Amino acid sequence: MQNLALIAPLIVLIPAIGAFINFTLGPRLSERFVSIIGTTASGLTFGVAALLLVYLHNNFYQPVIVNPPLINGTWISIGTLEISWQLRVDTLSVTMMFFASLVGTLIHIYSAGYMHGDARYARFFAYLNMFLAFMMLLVSANNFVVMFVGWEGVGLCSYLLIGFWWDRSRGAGWRNSNAARKAMIANRVGDFGVMIAMFLIFWTFGTLDFYKPNEVVNVNAVQRLAEGGADDSHSSLLLTSTAAQEDHGEEAADGEHAEEGSHGPAAHLEYTNNDHLALRQMGVFGQTDRLMALGEDETIDFGLGEMRGRTIQVGQYSFDISLMLVLIVLFLLLGVAGKSAQIPLFVWLPDAMAGPTPASSLIHAATMVTAGVYMMVRSNVFLYHSDVASFIVTLVGVGTALVGGFIALGQFDIKRVLAYSTVSQLGFMVAAVGIGAYPAAMFHMITHAFFKALLFMGSGSVIHGMEHGHHHLHGDHKDGHDDHGDDHHDEKAHHEEEFDPQDMRNMGGLRHKMPVTYWTYVIGTFALAGIWPFAGFWSKDEILADAWEVGLIRGELKGFIALVLLIAAAAMTAFYMWRQIEMVFHGKARHEAAKHASESNWMMTLPLIILAVSSFFVGFINVPSGVGIFSFGLENMFGGLHSLADFLEFSIAKFHIPAFQPVLAIMTMIIGVTAMFIASRIYGGGRAVNKAGKDPLEADASTAPIWSIANARMYWDNIYERVFVQPFTRVAEGIAAFDWNILHDYFHDTILYKGFNALGSFLSRPVDLGIIDGAVNGMGRLVRGTAGLLRQAQTGYVRVYAVMLFLGVVVVVVLMLLPMIRG
Amino acid sequence: MVQTEAFIILSMILFALGAMGVLIRRNPILVFMAVELMLNSANLALVAFARQWGHSDGQIFVFFVITVAAAEVAVGLALIVAIFRTKQSINIDDLHLMEG
16 A cells, blocks of 8 residues: 555646646637536546545555655755655645645536636636645645745735736726735735745754654654554544454555564554654654753754754854744744734735635635645644744734634625635634644634635625626616626626625525525534534634633633633624625515526536535534534544544644533533524614615614724724835835936936936047047058058069069078188 | 089089079060079089089989979960960060069
């Protein structure tokens, strides 16, 4: 089974090939063909991810590093810096690959319907495939640099997809391309942080590899595995697989180990700890662990005779490695803030909803934005060893969760609500990483990918339905605009009135028009709001339980802050989601378009149904122990309790899972349901939007001030406008004025132009004509004069030449004879 | 036996006569004849010295000189004919086309 891991490079290659085909041939192929190529590439990627999962399952979840063929892995080799294209197949990367490609494939199918009729259909699919290739590169990298390549690649695809409709009429194209630029610029700020962090990491550890070959990631987990996994609290997928292997007998094991089969699974592990490795042979995380274990003045052999202590020398400064770790984590956090939309860089994500809905769903909700969280989980050792930094990470995450949730309360754009909700949920994940709940963060990332993709695609379906209704409305007196699809984007310009199909104030009563969308949307809402037994309940509760443990049992401040504020954010989540359900689906239609809306076709509803089912079941992959019958025993489908956590255990060095807190679970459930109930009292019964087009909270004088802050997005964008954009513009204008007045008028026109002219005329007349020409002409005259004198010797008479000849002979003879005469 | 000096003196006289002829005569044919005279004076000197030293080198050299002189006369007479055809004259004082 060792060889199965060698297919790992295909996970990047397949979508890259799909993108290449669609880029080159796509415009000449039919829509059907393009979508088949794109979806097949994505589906095959999912297949490879599934095979890698099988590989890990058969290989006791031990990570393996795969060198890509042909190029032999090496990318950059400068001195001690070795960067390679190695792929890391471990439980964490395969988890990311698996869910990203699964959601990706569903969204490819959905896009085939959603993008129907778009002029750049092939390009859209090429972008999606390219995104998938870069995402896979990001998660499969074994060092920070290759991960950064993927990181930038997904950022590029995100930029391209946000601005996909850059040529829309009526200024919409400008809005789209501005949103794309905003995303690019916000991410650039974050990428700067990642780069600084990489420099610091290389300076500190002399390598950028996560882990080197033969390095054990989580020593505890591996030793437990080697001892036969006797720990009954980890009765998981892992142990069922080991048991199954033993039941099947030794032939199930690797051939080379068959004779050692009697030792059980332990025989497969070459190493159970890292004692055999010198510091130089370890990746950054292994080195961190070892260096942090040192005393004040202790040193340790770095390998090749070099000694290393805790002190890191940077130029003339030298400081302790713990301070260095704080710096590294904070710079990484800046990157996370960019990519995963945290305070202060989250402002790009809501604007990113300008892109086509499938792109919003795949990139800006499910996969790309989780890259930051993934990087943090990957760097768990850094976080573990720096309390200060992880406290700041927690604060940023919690703050983002609250801010995102609060702003979502006051939005009318259906996708914008979901966008701020995504910001808020990403805050949950980052906060989870901050308090050390790495498996919980990953769990929430996965469940969130499913239900947020579902909600986005549901919103896309609603928008599609609204647009269809709008066309229906105008198709009566216009010559047949009844064809649905996205070509309306161009036609929209022909309509007299401004109609925003994304504005929830125009909706209402869609429940009966779009039943499939409605029910799947409700499931997504329940999942997001954390209502038992949907996925969000399990994952959000896992984070909160960890916060409970860190805050109340271990008594750390960050845990307590996270617990209290995340519950508040969860309450807001339930509230704004139910508000959205009421506004969009319940009540009466508030616009003619909503009256004529119709359900989308199967290509769009099928992924909704699949995702809705997934959003229910995906929560059971990580059911904590102690929930009894409340998980219906469904966790056994996925290999028992905490199976995701046990799976991830082998990739997360500082692994930690909390105990189930029944009090907390009941409390969050009550809070969630109460919030939804309050929302239904405020917005239900046709009161979702009053006659003036106002939100009930806006109309009520007591809540209006708070609501207007949420509606104005907490003035966050306005503050950035004031603090960054306007000063920047003013500085730019100042520089432009300087450029025009001083540089152009004075420097260019006066100094350069006139000075050049003066110098030119000086050089041309006295210097060139006088000296240089004079010298050259003088030379000519001299030669001619001399020649005129000399030519007189040439008479042309043979006799004269003969005389000359004789005279010459006489002279020669005389010269020859002179020495004789003297001698 | 006649002394070598006598031959050399005769050779000098012949050479001087030839040189005078080349410088003074206007008819190119006569100039040629004077040139031949000079060549033969040189031949005489060569032969005289060959006899003096008992080497055959000088005598063999004379054959070459005679051969070359014959070829030179052939070329020279051809040139004179060509010149006469163009200028209707062979007076060498009329030929100063190469005047600088």
